[in-house]
Amino acid sequence: MRKRMAFVAASLVALGVAATPVFAQKAGGTLHISHRENPPSASIHEESTISVNQPFMAVFNNLVVFDPNEKKNSPDKIVPDLAESWSWDATNTKLTFKLRTDVKWHDGKPFTSKDVKCTFDAVSGIDEKLDIMRKSPRRIWYVNLKEVTTNGDSEVTFVLGRPQPSFLSILAAGYSPVYSCHVDGRVMRSKPIGTGPFKVAEFKRNEVIKLVKNPDYFKKGRPYLDVIDWKIVPNRSTRMLGFQTGQFDMTFDSDVSFPMLKDVMDQKKDAVCEARPTNVRSDILINRDAPPFDNPDVRRALVDTIDFRAFSQILSQGHHLEGAAMLPPPYGVWGMPKEMLATLPGHGTDIAKSRAEAQAIMKKLGYSADKPLKIKVATRNIAIYRDPAVILIDQLKQIYIEADLEPIDSSVWYNKIAKKDYQVGMNLTGGGVDDPDTFFYENFYSKSERNYTSYNNPEVDKLIDAQSAETDSEKRKKLVWEIEKKLAEDAARPVIGHNFDNTCWDPKMKGLKLQVNSIYNGWRFEDVWLDK
Amino acid sequence: MGAYLVRRLLLMALTLFGMSVLIFVMLRLVPGDIADILTNASGISDPKEKAKIAHDLGIDQPILVQYGKWIGGLARGDLGFAYVSEQPAIDEILPRIPISGKLAGMALFFAVLLGVPLGVISAVRQNTKLDYFLRVISLSGLSLPAFWLGLLVLMGSVHWFGTIPIYNSDPHGFWDDVAMLGLPAIVVGFRSSALIMRLTRSSMLEVLRQDYIRTARSKGASMFAVNFKHALRNALLPVVTVIGIEAAFLVGGLIVTETVFNIPGVARFLVEAILWRDYPIVQNLVMLIAFVVVTINFLVDMAYMALDPRIKYSD
Numbered sequence: 001m002r003k004r005m006a007f008v009a010a011s012l013v014a015l016g017v018a019a020t021p022v023f024a025q026k027a028g029g030t031l032h033i034s035h036r037e038n039p040p041s042a043s044i045h046e047e048s049t050i051s052v053n054q055p056f057m058a059v060f061n062n063l064v065v066f067d068p069n070e071k072k073n074s075p076d077k078i079v080p081d082l083a084e085s086w087s088w089d090a091t092n093t094k095l096t097f098k099l100r101t102d103v104k105w106h107d108g109k110p111f112t113s114k115d116v117k118c119t120f121d122a123v124s125g126i127d128e129k130l131d132i133m134r135k136s137p138r139r140i141w142y143v144n145l146k147e148v149t150t151n152g153d154s155e156v157t158f159v160l161g162r163p164q165p166s167f168l169s170i171l172a173a174g175y176s177p178v179y180s181c182h183v184d185g186r187v188m189r190s191k192p193i194g195t196g197p198f199k200v201a202e203f204k205r206n207e208v209i210k211l212v213k214n215p216d217y218f219k220k221g222r223p224y225l226d227v228i229d230w231k232i233v234p235n236r237s238t239r240m241l242g243f244q245t246g247q248f249d250m251t252f253d254s255d256v257s258f259p260m261l262k263d264v265m266d267q268k269k270d271a272v273c274e275a276r277p278t279n280v281r282s283d284i285l286i287n288r289d290a291p292p293f294d295n296p297d298v299r300r301a302l303v304d305t306i307d308f309r310a311f312s313q314i315l316s317q318g319h320h321l322e323g324a325a326m327l328p329p330p331y332g333v334w335g336m337p338k339e340m341l342a343t344l345p346g347h348g349t350d351i352a353k354s355r356a357e358a359q360a361i362m363k364k365l366g367y368s369a370d371k372p373l374k375i376k377v378a379t380r381n382i383a384i385y386r387d388p389a390v391i392l393i394d395q396l397k398q399i400y401i402e403a404d405l406e407p408i409d410s411s412v413w414y415n416k417i418a419k420k421d422y423q424v425g426m427n428l429t430g431g432g433v434d435d436p437d438t439f440f441y442e443n444f445y446s447k448s449e450r451n452y453t454s455y456n457n458p459e460v461d462k463l464i465d466a467q468s469a470e471t472d473s474e475k476r477k478k479l480v481w482e483i484e485k486k487l488a489e490d491a492a493r494p495v496i497g498h499n500f501d502n503t504c505w506d507p508k509m510k511g512l513k514l515q516v517n518s519i520y521n522g523w524r525f526e527d528v529w530l531d532k
Numbered sequence: 533m534g535a536y537l538v539r540r541l542l543l544m545a546l547t548l549f550g551m552s553v554l555i556f557v558m559l560r561l562v563p564g565d566i567a568d569i570l571t572n573a574s575g576i577s578d579p580k581e582k583a584k585i586a587h588d589l590g591i592d593q594p595i596l597v598q599y600g601k602w603i604g605g606l607a608r609g610d611l612g613f614a615y616v617s618e619q620p621a622i623d624e625i626l627p628r629i630p631i632s633g634k635l636a637g638m639a640l641f642f643a644v645l646l647g648v649p650l651g652v653i654s655a656v657r658q659n660t661k662l663d664y665f666l667r668v669i670s671l672s673g674l675s676l677p678a679f680w681l682g683l684l685v686l687m688g689s690v691h692w693f694g695t696i697p698i699y700n701s702d703p704h705g706f707w708d709d710v711a712m713l714g715l716p717a718i719v720v721g722f723r724s725s726a727l728i729m730r731l732t733r734s735s736m737l738e739v740l741r742q743d744y745i746r747t748a749r750s751k752g753a754s755m756f757a758v759n760f761k762h763a764l765r766n767a768l769l770p771v772v773t774v775i776g777i778e779a780a781f782l783v784g785g786l787i788v789t790e791t792v793f794n795i796p797g798v799a800r801f802l803v804e805a806i807l808w809r810d811y812p813i814v815q816n817l818v819m820l821i822a823f824v825v826v827t828i829n830f831l832v833d834m835a836y837m838a839l840d841p842r843i844k845y846s847d
Contacts, residue, residue, distance in 0.1 A: 038804060040573040040616070048575040134588065135581045137574035186618045205617055205624070206804060207699075207796040231698065233794045238696070241686055245695045267690075411564035411809065414572045449578045 029530035030227040031509065034239040034248045036255060038205050038232055041189035044177055045123055048137045048430075050519050053174045054253050055209045055230045057523040058223075059106075059194035060177030063097050063116065063156075064168060068524060071516050073434055074333050075165065075473075078172045082111065082195065092163035092471065099154040103218045105180045106199045113150035118181035120148050120158070131184045138432065140441045140448040141170050144468070163469050165476075166437035173433040174521040197223035197526040206232055217526075224511070224529035244268045249509050249530070253519050254278050254501035258317040261502050273504040277321055277331045279434055279518045282311070282388050283493040285417060285425035285453050292373060293423060297361050299491035302424070303346040304358035305399045311391055311496045320497035322347065324484035325444075327434050327498055331516045334436050336481040344488040358399045372402040378416065379426040381407035388496060389426035417452040427452075429493065434517035436480045440464045444483075444492060455492045508532045540833075544826045551822040552606075552815075556599050559811055565591055566615040566809045589615055591811070602815060612812040616805075621812040625798070625820070631699075632790070632797035634709055636782045638717035643724035644775060648764075650725075651732025651771075656759055658737060666729065673726025678785050682719045682792035689715065699795045716793040720785045724778040731774050735767035742766075768839055776832035780825040 039051045044060065063083040066073040080086075083097035103111040121127035124142035144167070147159040160167060170176060183193045191200045197219070198211035209230040213223055231248070233239045239255065242248045244267040256264055256273060265271060284302075292298045312320035321328055324344060328335035341347050348354050367373045377396075379389040386407060393403040403424070408416055416422055431439045442448055445464055446456040460483060467479035488494070503514060508531045515522040564572075567586040571578065586592040590601070605612055611621035654666040689696050697716070703709050739745065740763055748762050786799035798817060805813035836843045 038616075040570065046574060049573070134585060135571060135574055135576065135578075137576045190618055204796070206628075206801055231794070232796075233698075234800075235791050235794065237683055238686065238698075238792060238794050241690050241696050242698055245690055247696065247698050409564065411569040411572055411807070414575065415564070415568055449576050 025224050025511065025527075025529040026531060027224045027529065028226050029532065030229050031225050031250070031525075031528065031530060032229050032231065032248045033250045034242055034252055034255075035209065035230045035232045036236070036239065036252045037234055039209075042192045042200065042203055042209075043133060043185070043189045044175060045119075045179065046133050046135050046137070046185075046189065048432075050253055050430075053520045054523050055211070055228075056192065056200075057174045057177070057196075057521075058198040058211055058228065058525040059192055059196045059200055060179075061103075061195045062171060062173075062176050063099075063178060064172045065524070066169075066172045066515065066521050068513060068522055068527065071513060072331070072333070073169075073172075073515055073517050073521055075169050075435075078168055082116075082178055086168070092165075093160045094157055095160070095167060096155065096157040099156065100218060101154050103195050104216055105182075105195055106193045106214060107180075107183075108216075109180070109182060110153075111178075111180075111195050112153040113156040114153070115181050116156045116178055117148045117150050119177075119179040120145065122179075123176075130181070132179050132181060132188055133185050137450065138175060138438075138442070140445065140450065141438050143441060143445075143447070163471060164437065165471050165473075166435050166468065169433055169435045170438060172521075173438070174518075174523060175432040197524060198225075198228060201227075208232060219526065223526040225525065228525060240264060243271075243504065246506070250505040250512075251503055253503050253514075254499075256502035256504050258319050258502070264504055268504075268506075270507050271504045272507050272509075273502045274514050275319065275500060275502045276514055276516045277327060278430070278499045278501055279327050279332075279520075280428055280430040281323070281325075281327075281498045282315075282320075282496045283427050283429055284392065284496065285422070285427050285493060286491055287420055287423050287425075287453070288491075289420055289454075290423070292375070295365070296491075297365060298373075300345065301358040301361040301399050302396070302401070303488075303491050303494050304354040304361075305395055306346045306392075306494060306496060307351045307395060308347065308496055309351075310395070311388060314391055315387060315497070316500055319500040321500055323498050324495060325487050325493075326436060326439065326480060326484060327431065327517055332434055333517065334434065334477060334480050336484050340481060340485075344485060345491070346488065346494055355398055362400045367400040369400060372400045375401060375403045375423045376406040377403045377424045377426060378406040378408050378422040380410050380413045382410065385426055385428065392424075392426060392496070414452055418454075420454070427493070428499075430520070431518065432520045436464075436476075436483070437468050440467075440483060444487060453493065455490075457486070457490060457492075460486055460490075460492075540830060544830065547826055548819065548822055552603065552819060553599075555815055555818045556602065557595075559809070559814055560595060562809065564809060566811070567591065569808055602812075606816070606819070611816045614805075614813050615810045616808050616813075621816055624801075624813060625816060628796060628798045628801050629820075631795060632783075632786055632799055635713050635717055635720065635786060635790070635795060635797060636779070638710075638713055639721035639724065639782060639785070640775070640779055642717055642721035643728055643778065645725075646721070647725040647728025648732050648771065651729040652736055652759060652764060654729065654733040655736035655740060656755075667733075670726040670729045673722045673729075676722070678719055678723060678788045679792060681722065682716070682789055685715055685719055686792065697793065699793070713795070716789045716795060719793075720782060720789045723785060724775075724782070727774060727778065728771060732767065732771050735770050736763055739763045739767040765839065769836060772835050772839065773832060776828050776835075779828050783821055 037051050040047050042056050044052055044056055061082045063081060064078050065081045067077040067079045070077045082100055082103060084100055086097045088095055099113055105111060118130055122130040122132050123136050124145045125139050144161045144164050145158060146161050149157045180193045191203055197214055197217045199214050201212045202208055202210040211228040213226050243251050286293045286299055288294055308322050312318050323335050324341060326332055326335040377389050377393055379385040389405055393405060396403050417425060429443060442450045444455050444460060445451060446461050463479060463483045467476050470476040470479060510531050511527040511529050567582045570585055571582050614621050614624045617624055650666050654663045657663050686696050697712050699712055703712055745758060745763055748758050783799050787803050790797045790800040802817045
């Protein structure tokens with residue numbers, strides 16, 4: 001009888017689910033979101049933070065984008081945006097886009113191929129005199145771009161030095177919008193003109209970023225929302241209270257850590273919260289050009305003492321992902337499989353054994369509990385940097401390294417690292433795209449200006465170039481894993497974990513699909529609507 | 533009196549000049565400048581790009597030239613351009629002044645409204661249960677950090693009212709201001725009220741033991757007249773001094789409260805500008821604060837004369 005009742009109940013539930021009407025999207029309304037800080041500017045090309053991407057991506061369009069309906073950014077899931085179509089030439093070095101002809105900038109001027117050329121000439125540094133930006137942190141992404149040519153107003157070709165299958169992924173990233181070249185950089189940083197679904201109505205520091213619907217948006221019927229109101233609330237407790245009381249419909253991306261999640265859910269029972277990796281990893285910077293870490297044995301000992309699981313347990317209740325340089329599967333497209341990862345230094349399962357080996361190395365070098373190696377662990381003076389640094393200091397004690405925390409003001413952090421004025425540093429490294437080209441070129445290629453640690457391994461440089469030119473994705477993956485292995489063996493930014501956090505929203509907000517392998521993409525908001 | 537006023541005004545001008553030099557030099561002694569920060573924020577440390585930004589903003593010029601340009605501009609009412617927002621500094625600063633001004637005014641009003649009468653009551657009822665209670669309240673006002681108290685008030689607001697006063701950029705009139713700034717003003721003013729209460733109490737206790745108070749009582753003056761007309765007026769001098777000092781110190785309290793309650797006022801903006809080494813904003817705001825403090829001190833000195841007819845400023 002009980003079984004029968006259960007079956008009936010289950011059937012009713014199933015029927016209920018099946019019978020739930022698919023609501024048509026409703027137009028109108030204001031979406032209220034809290035923002036964690038003042039974005040340094042509104043110019044996506046000039047900045048390297050989600051604080052700029054998340055609010056301002058909706059102001060622009062790219063030539064192509066990662067399919068917003070897919071959870072996972074992947075090279076085979078790229079869809080047209082400002083381009084109607086694209087094609088590679090026979091040599092795989094010329095990528096030609098046919099552009100839409102019905103697109104207008106927010107100030108009414110027509111969008112043409114000249115805008116595309118001038119944007120990527122400026123970003124890549126081909127033409128440094130252009131006034132649309134004063135810095136370009138991702139110039140290295142375009143190291144293989146030789147020229148951008150136009151053919152009339154609606155065709156543009158990117159000429160590459162060699163085949164580079166990832167180039168399309170680079171253009172699909174949230175960090176690669178097309179700028180309007182008739183607008184100067186100062187305007188692009190404060191009230192940018194784009195072609196996107198929303199226009200910037202107001203960007204008031206410390207207060208608000210207000211985006212309003214672009215009625216001339218080229219995708220008919222989009223966007224659904226009238227206004228997106230980003231309130232800048234630097235205090236996290238205030239942001240969370242604002243969300244719990246319904247003053248915000250959505251939290252800032254990945255703003256809800258696991259220790260906070262329970263409290264948020266208790267206070268707002270109907271909140272929809274989604275946990276996902278951020279494609280930001282916590283890693284250790286080691287100054288290999290000065291004693292004591294110029295000695296590979298000391299570097300090896302440091303890596304061997306790291307207990308990834310302890311970091312994960314303390315920082316995120318065990319939710320951080322263990323991986324090498326690239327975001328690990330199943331979320332990441334390129335990260336090495338688990339069984340291969342276990343063979344890398346610092347990723348073994350027997351932490352006691354690897355620590356014993358590390359202790360033996362340190363003893364051989366003359367260090368002991370009575371005669372420890374004294375060092376400083378530098379990090380930015382921000383909680384998310386300091387917390388893992390403190391855990392690292394604790395773990396280093398196990399191998400006779402007595403470390404002091406050295407909190408550094410953010411304003412001088414990269415200068416300090418670039419000047420090699422540190423021994424060990426705790427860092428966070430984000431990936432704009434889950435793609436080996438962007439990640440390796442940016443952080444480990446000898447000529448990159450974002451290779452803060454000046455890591456210089458000609459063999460790794462060659463492998464980076466080789467994987468970049470490889471068109472067979474399976475062969476490319478193997479090259480990527482080889483690079484990951486070499487980086488791990490070299491103790492080049494040992495990864496202590498890939499961050500994993502929560503984003504929450506009110507159930508009345510619909511149509512948002514969070515992307516699982518990059519927090520920097522998928523913020524166009526054109527399909528988002530409010531069910532109220 | 534006229535000569536005294538001229539002397540005071542000249543001294544005020546000299547103080548402000550000293551402040552301008554001090555803040556200008558100190559800002560440049562702090563490690564890192566806006567070019568460092570802008571490139572750091574983008575995660576790059578390319579010297580070429582940094583030099584270009586420094587040149588565009590004029591921070592690569594000799595310090596004396598930079599100072600001259602700033603002071604010259606200030607004299608003409610041109611505060612320069614903010615480095616971060618790239619907007620005229622005046623447009624960034626001006627809209628925020630009334631917000632912090634209202635908050636500080638309300639906080640001070642609350643502090644005086646609560647501190648002075650309770651201080652009087654505490655003195656008049658010395659060593660009673662009421663006195664002990666009020667002393668505990670004042671002690672808690674001095675010892676509770678504004679940050680913690682602010683968060684507590686916000687949580688209480690969520691619990692009892694289901695909402696928190698998030699600042700609306702377009703308040704519609706006086707009551708809107710009160711609704712948005714009332715709670716933060718209480719948080720800021722609580723500490724000042726505690727200080728004022730304690731000072732009023734001790735000052736009143738001293739005055740209440742004077743012969744003329746006993747005389748007033750023996751002549752049959754009412755309790756109210758003795759306490760508020762004869763005693764309070766004479767006990768107020770040190771209290772007024774403290775109110776003046778507290779008005780100047782309120783800026784410190786505002787930084788924390790503006791952050792917790794997310795009020796886009798001057799104090800939070802100043803901290804942010806310091807972090808970004810946004811020299812035009814910091815220099816002009818600090819000068820503004822210095823001007824306000826110097827003016828308040830001047831007004832307090834003038835208030836002494838009004839409160840105590842025995843005080844005369846001679847030429």
